[in-house]
Each structure stands twice: as structure tokens, then as C-alpha cells.
Amino acid sequence: MIRLLVVDDSPLVRRLLGELFRAAGDFEVAVARDGVEALEALVAFKPDVITLDVQMPRLDGISCLDRIMVERPTPVVMVSSLTGEGAAETVEALSLGAVDVVQKPGGAMSLEIGTFGPGLVETVRAAAGARIRRSHRLAERVRGLSGAAGPRTRPPRPRHPPVAAKGAAGGGEGLVLVGCSTGGPPALDALLQPLPGDFPWPIVVAQHMPRAFTGALARRLDALCELDVVEVVRPTPLQPGCVYIGRGDADVIVTRRSSGLFALGAPADPAYRWHPSADRLVDSAREVLPAANLAGVLMTGMGNDGAAAMTRLYAEGGWTAAEAEETAVVWGMPGELVRAGGARVVAPLEALADALLAAVAS
Structure with a gap:
């Protein structure tokens, strides 16, 4: 029970x-x-x-x-x-x-x-069944047990040397696709905070979350990261150094227009169980960019959203990564990707940013 x-x-x-x-x-x-x-x-x-x-x-x-x-x-x-x-x-x-x-x-x-x-x-x-990391806020637990007081502190925003993208054809156009659900917001903190402000590929995120909260999530991440983070509330051109959070209770897809790549919201497709759907996001990107110009990251979350589409992406030559079981709050989505043989990299949460940086620059 x-x-x-x-x-x-x-x-x-x-x-x-x-x-x-x-x-x-x-x-x-x-x-x-x-x-x-x-x-x-x-x-x-x-x-x-x-x-x-x-x-x-x-x-x-x-x-x-x-x-x-x-x-x-x-x-x-x-x-x-x-x-x-x-x-x-x-x-x-x-x-x-x-x-x-x-x-x-x-x-x-x-x-x-x-x-x-x-x-x-x-x-x-x-x-x-979620895994609560025992190291989470350990210092505050120690202070609490010892009777010491003190406010929570936030680490300074990181600063990094420039990164050049070599993986995309012509050295430019490429895209990172991220899927996460239960436990996702802290995982997004860990993935995005280490990335430099000049990260060369746009990042589009499908985080399962009600509509009322995705805007607040984007604002919070924007305050924590060197990258610019916005919620997708209208057709939005994709730019390097930017992160695009799909609006809750709908889907976020990638499309190509005459002026370039855009992220836009779409009504939740009942063919997909969870929203914003990581599967639908990845499949939409596969229609407008070669697989070699796409990187997929699947992190903590219940269910299997994103696993099928990222497995297809990997089979076509795209780069994919799954969060390792030892750090995932719920190893549902990334676990399904690993079991399907669709993850090129399986890494703990704290190593995913470095793996992504290496993939884009290699």
C-alpha cells in the first residue's frame, strides 16, 4: 500500500x-x-x-x-x-x-x-516511486539539524568560452530537442545552466506541464541561464542561444518558412497521450532538418513520450541522449529510449550538458 x-x-x-x-x-x-x-x-x-x-x-x-x-x-x-x-x-x-x-x-x-x-x-x-536525491539541499538539512540558520543561496550564472557548431551542414543550422515530464523542471535547470549564452543551436523543450505554469517556468529558467528562455505563445523564429518552452496542454512543433525555422504551438493531438508531446516535437523536426543536424535529449518522466521518435532519429543518424537511471526522478521516458536501443549516450543528469556540448562541437 x-x-x-x-x-x-x-x-x-x-x-x-x-x-x-x-x-x-x-x-x-x-x-x-x-x-x-x-x-x-x-x-x-x-x-x-x-x-x-x-x-x-x-x-x-x-x-x-x-x-x-x-x-x-x-x-x-x-x-x-x-x-x-x-x-x-x-x-x-x-x-x-x-x-x-x-x-x-x-x-x-x-x-x-x-x-x-x-x-x-x-x-x-x-x-x-520517484527517486528523491539524498544530496538535494544537504547543506540546509545539516544546518537545520545543527540549529544554524541562513537563507538559501543561488549560485552565480556560469560563464563559458564560445562554442562553435561543427556538426551541422555549413556549420550553422541545427536543433536540440528536449523531452521531460515528472521531475523535469529541476532537470532542465541542470541541463541548461551549464550551457553558454552563445550555444550555437536553438533548443526546443517539451515539458509536460499544465498551461498555467509553463510561462512561469520559462521566466524562471531565463533568470538562471545565460541562454534566453521564452515560452512559445505564437510562431517564433528559432535563434541560436535561445530556449523555447512549449506551452502546456498543447503541443509544440518545428516548421520551416521562407525566413527559416520556427517553433509554434499546435492544439494537443489526441493521437499522443502526453502534452506538450516530445514524440510530436521530434517528428516535426525530422521533417524539416536532416537527422545529422538534430540532437535529442530525453530526461526524467513517467510513461514513454519521446522514446519512439528519438529512436527513429537515432536510426537515421541523429544524436540522442537519455538521462541515466541513477539520477532520474522517474526513469520512464529515458528508460524506454534506452530499452529501445535509441540512445547514443546514457549519462547522469550532471553530465548531460557536457555531452550535448561535445556532440554539437564534434
Whole structure:
């Protein structure tokens, strides 16, 4: 049985989610009304996984998550109704250690639980098996145990020597395609932060995430990286030194126009299960560029999105990399690529940026 702690200040939401997970048959459920009760249950109940609301009295979800990850790191899925400015808080939760985010229905949850519920159960079940890296925020855990205090610090943005692309025909036009899902935002941090601002190929990202949060994710990455990071909200020309985040709940594809390559959003194609679809992104790029001018990176995430298309890309002569099992929060997507024989490189998260740099420059 999976020990699940549901944390929400709404009695109705606690009841509905409790009934939902108990009916699934493989969950033992406890509930908490706010962050204070959640921290008490963290010790008394010892959950395997937690669903955590963002806005709560006494101790809000972000502050509670901060304490959880320092005191007893546990897989956490943020269940958020926030949009707009609040989306930045939810994305910040992912940087603090939450493995995924699910957006609450816009209407009454009691009316929408039938459509909202199955996806939430699948996400939480996958999160329960997520690998929380014991080194994550180790220094803060040590400070907490010793009673020392101090604010979190962010490392300075890196500076790197110029990189020249030699892999693409004519030394210029090439494209990097990235797919990730559960645990993806921190993985994107690790992949993109080491890359120099003059990285010679555009990077297009399909990160499974609700629409309300992909803009906030792009803004956060833009503040952390030398690369320019934007959300694809309209047809956008692809430029070196830039990262393009597909908008949530839709797909992102690559197309060629008279002036060059563009990324654009497309309505979610029901032929693909997850969105933005990494499979659809890679296949669209294969239609407009030779495989030798494409690099694919598949990182943490449940399911198999991206594995089939990147296997085809590798068979045609493209470069592909999969995150290794030892660092992936969920080794679903990259694991499927490895099992299909479609990964030229299998590397831990901290080595993927160097592998990509070497591939583009070789």
C-alpha cells in the first residue's frame, strides 16, 4: 500500500481526494488541513508521497514543502489552483524539490473529479516511486539539524568560452530537442545552466506541464541561464542561444518558412497521450532538418513520450541522449529510449550538458 498524505485547507477537497485515492485500492490515506498539520503527519504517519495545496492558513504549501525537503525528503505533488502570479510560486515549488504539479479544475471539483481524478491518481502513483536525491539541499538539512540558520543561496550564472557548431551542414543550422515530464523542471535547470549564452543551436523543450505554469517556468529558467528562455505563445523564429518552452496542454512543433525555422504551438493531438508531446516535437523536426543536424535529449518522466521518435532519429543518424537511471526522478521516458536501443549516450543528469556540448562541437 502507498501511504499518501493529502494536504488541503478545504474540507470538501480533502474528502473528495480521500475518497478518490481509497477507491483506487492501493493507497492508505491520511489528511491534513494545513502545513502545520502536514509537518506533524510527516513524523507520525511517515507518508510515501504527499499532495500539497499552495494557499493554506498558518503555514502555506511553499513554506511547508521547504520544511519537508529539509527535514524528511518525500515525493510531493503540488495540487494548485493558482494561475498568473501564483504560477511562479508553484514553479518555485518544483525547484525546492516537488516532483510534479497538477492544476485543480477551474470549476467545482465535485463535478469534475470524474475527469480530473484518474490523471491525478496516475501522477501521484508515479510520484510515490520517484527517486528523491539524498544530496538535494544537504547543506540546509545539516544546518537545520545543527540549529544554524541562513537563507538559501543561488549560485552565480556560469560563464563559458564560445562554442562553435561543427556538426551541422555549413556549420550553422541545427536543433536540440528536449523531452521531460515528472521531475523535469529541476532537470532542465541542470541541463541548461551549464550551457553558454552563445550555444550555437536553438533548443526546443517539451515539458509536460499544465498551461498555467509553463510561462512561469520559462521566466524562471531565463533568470538562471545565460541562454534566453521564452515560452512559445505564437510562431517564433528559432535563434541560436535561445530556449523555447512549449506551452502546456498543447503541443509544440518545428516548421520551416521562407525566413527559416520556427517553433509554434499546435492544439494537443489526441493521437499522443502526453502534452506538450516530445514524440510530436521530434517528428516535426525530422521533417524539416536532416537527422545529422538534430540532437535529442530525453530526461526524467513517467510513461514513454519521446522514446519512439528519438529512436527513429537515432536510426537515421541523429544524436540522442537519455538521462541515466541513477539520477532520474522517474526513469520512464529515458528508460524506454534506452530499452529501445535509441540512445547514443546514457549519462547522469550532471553530465548531460557536457555531452550535448561535445556532440554539437564534434
